[in-house]
Amino acid sequence: MRLRGDDVFDERSPIYQQIADQIKADIVSGVLQEDEQVMSTNQYAAFYRINPATAAKGFQLLTEEGILYKKRGIGMFVSVDARQTLVQARKDRFFEEVVDRMVEEARQIGVPIADILNHIESRKEGKGQ
Amino acid sequence: MTLSIDIKGVGVHYGRTVAVENVSFKLEGNKIYGLLGRNGSGKTSLLSVLASFRQPTTGEVLIDGKITFENAEIMSQVCFIQEHGHMSDGYSVKDAIKLAASCWPNWDEQYANYLLDLYQLSQKKRISSLSRGMKSALGVTIGLASRAPITIFDEAYLGMDAPTRYAFYEEVLRDYMEHPRTFILSTHLIEEVGNLFEEVLILDNGRLLLQEESELLRQRGVTITGPAERVDEYVIGLQVLGEQTLGRTKSVTVYGELSQERVNRARTDGLELGPVALQDLFVHLTKKGGEGI
Numbered sequence: 001m002r003l004r005g006d007d008v009f010d011e012r013s014p015i016y017q018q019i020a021d022q023i024k025a026d027i028v029s030g031v032l033q034e035d036e037q038v039m040s041t042n043q044y045a046a047f048y049r050i051n052p053a054t055a056a057k058g059f060q061l062l063t064e065e066g067i068l069y070k071k072r073g074i075g076m077f078v079s080v081d082a083r084q085t086l087v088q089a090r091k092d093r094f095f096e097e098v099v100d101r102m103v104e105e106a107r108q109i110g111v112p113i114a115d116i117l118n119h120i121e122s123r124k125e126g127k128g129q
Numbered sequence: 130m131t132l133s134i135d136i137k138g139v140g141v142h143y144g145r146t147v148a149v150e151n152v153s154f155k156l157e158g159n160k161i162y163g164l165l166g167r168n169g170s171g172k173t174s175l176l177s178v179l180a181s182f183r184q185p186t187t188g189e190v191l192i193d194g195k196i197t198f199e200n201a202e203i204m205s206q207v208c209f210i211q212e213h214g215h216m217s218d219g220y221s222v223k224d225a226i227k228l229a230a231s232c233w234p235n236w237d238e239q240y241a242n243y244l245l246d247l248y249q250l251s252q253k254k255r256i257s258s259l260s261r262g263m264k265s266a267l268g269v270t271i272g273l274a275s276r277a278p279i280t281i282f283d284e285a286y287l288g289m290d291a292p293t294r295y296a297f298y299e300e301v302l303r304d305y306m307e308h309p310r311t312f313i314l315s316t317h318l319i320e321e322v323g324n325l326f327e328e329v330l331i332l333d334n335g336r337l338l339l340q341e342e343s344e345l346l347r348q349r350g351v352t353i354t355g356p357a358e359r360v361d362e363y364v365i366g367l368q369v370l371g372e373q374t375l376g377r378t379k380s381v382t383v384y385g386e387l388s389q390e391r392v393n394r395a396r397t398d399g400l401e402l403g404p405v406a407l408q409d410l411f412v413h414l415t416k417k418g419g420e421g422i
Contacts, residue, residue, distance in 0.1 A: 014347055014404070015324065042306045049298060050324040051161055052306055054344055 015050055019058035024067065027078055028086050038068060038076045131158040132206060132278050132311065134179065138188035141174040141335075148174040150335045151187070156313075158279075161305055161325050163343070164315040165411055166332035172315040173211070175332065176283050179313075180209035192279065205234055208277035210268045210285040218257035222250055222267060233275040240304075241274035247296065261288040269297050273304055281313045298322055323407040333415045343407065350405030350413075351387055354380040359398050370413035382413055 026032040041059055045052040059076055062068040067082045079085075106116055134156040141149040149171040156162060166172045177183040179190055181197045181204050190197045197203050220228075222245070230236045245252065248266035250259075259267065265288035272280050286297050302325055305312060316322055323329075329346060331338040339346070350370075353360055357379040367383040374380075382405055387395075395402050405413075 014344055016344065045306065046299075046303060048324070049302060051302075051327045051343070053160070053327045054324070057344060 015048065016054050016058035016061065019044055019048070019055060020061045023058070023062060024086055027067065027082050028090070030083075032078050034078050034080050034082060036078050037074070038078065040075055130206070130278050132193045132203075133158050133191075134279065134311070135191040135194070136175075136179065136188070137191065139175065139178055139185045139190065140187035141171070141178055141183065142186040148335055149178070149185075149332075152332075152335075152337045153188075154330060154337055154340050156311065156328075158311045159309045160327040161301070161312045161314070163319070163323065163326035163329040164313055164332065165317065165319055165329055166315070167317060167415055170332040170415070171335040172332055173283055174335075176209065176281055176313065176315060180204075180207050180281055182209060205232065206277055207279045207281070208233060208272055208275040209281045209283065210272035211283045212265060212268070212285050212288055218255070220256050221252065222254050222256065222259075223252040225256060225267060225271065226252065229271045229275060233277050235276035235278070237274050237276050240276070241270060244270040244273060244300070247300075248293065262290055262293060265289045266293065269300075273300060276304075276308055276310065279311045279313070281315075283315045284317075287316075287318070294321065298325055301325065319408040319411050320406065329407070331411065331414060338414060346410065347404065347407055349384055349386055350382060350410040352380050352382050352403040352405055353395065353400050354378065354403060355398065355400035359400060363395065363398060363400055370410075371416075382409070384410075384414070 023032065023038060032038065038059075039047075041052050041055040044050075044055040044058070048055070059068060063070060063076070066079055066085065068076045069079050070076055102116070103113070106113065136152055136154050139149060139152045140147065152171075152175060164172055164176065174183070178185045179197075181190070181199070184198055192203050192207070195203055197207075226241055226245075230238060230241075248263070248270060250263060250266055250270065254263075256264070256267070265286055268285045269282070269289070272282055272285065286294050289297065298321065301312060301314075314322060314325070323343065326343045328340065329343050330340045341349075353363055355363075355378065357374060357377055360379040360381055364381050364383055368385050370382045370384050372379060372381040387402070392402065
């Protein structure tokens, strides 16, 4: 089971990490809104057929990162600035993870950088794909 | 009620055969534990002692701090289900259920009926007429409905077919979340049930190889894949459990958490780091002639 993850560097992805990534992806895409309640660890555990302690670990990761916060006796909620934090983190890694990888791939198969720049230029002006 | 389990230097000998040797561990309780071991590793002997079905040759078993053997009060809190149950073939399913209801003070009749329906077990049937899968289902029904603070399934579910086993795993998880208690499941089919365990214990040749939180154990196993010579260089100083080669590509399984520096090095070396399934880790750790840990 491999869920959408935004952590593409480390392939070693335990289940709780996958749950955390899934929640992050839902926050970025807007499926989960700020201040909205997240499903409980028990609901996650039942859905993925995993021990609730494992699911709780994913939640713990997200509270440590400030993405979720806990309302005692009610449950876990999305922090107010969670989406902004996550989007910023992805932006910070954009050049390293997306651009550098693309350049490396282009070098391996012999696509000149100039061609890439032209391609991007043409897309920017909305001419052709 | 949380009952701790304390196994102290337990050994089980059958004549000259040593099934379990000097095993000690503590279980704090209210968790789902996996007891993993190959056939003949001593799982059943150890669990029989834990459930007071047998007296240990050496050492002692404490539950809630009390010696368990011939302690009726403690034993009504423990439900031990084996694949080959202890029910006489002459009984009907209804008799077996009635007997179970009288043994365990937390027995939930409604839940038992729900499970009998789920497994399509007719109360009128004689136990002798049940298939292996149906007998397993009856055992599982009794174990779950006992709601005993310590419930042990000793491969009790292996006789069921795959859909029924998965329904059982779901049921264990659901009922555990609604009524937290201690479950111990012994198995060698880890792939199916591994994600249910909060903690695992591995028995090998009658000895306790390890006791570990399952997520931590999973993180201890890493496969490193890439060009053979670079992989060989990378794993120097790591504990190698096994390796596979495909042409010039090599994949090595190592045991032990990798430092951040190592993880970064894999990236610059162009090596791929991958997870190891609990089942594979178990196979590597307990294979014959393996160095163990």
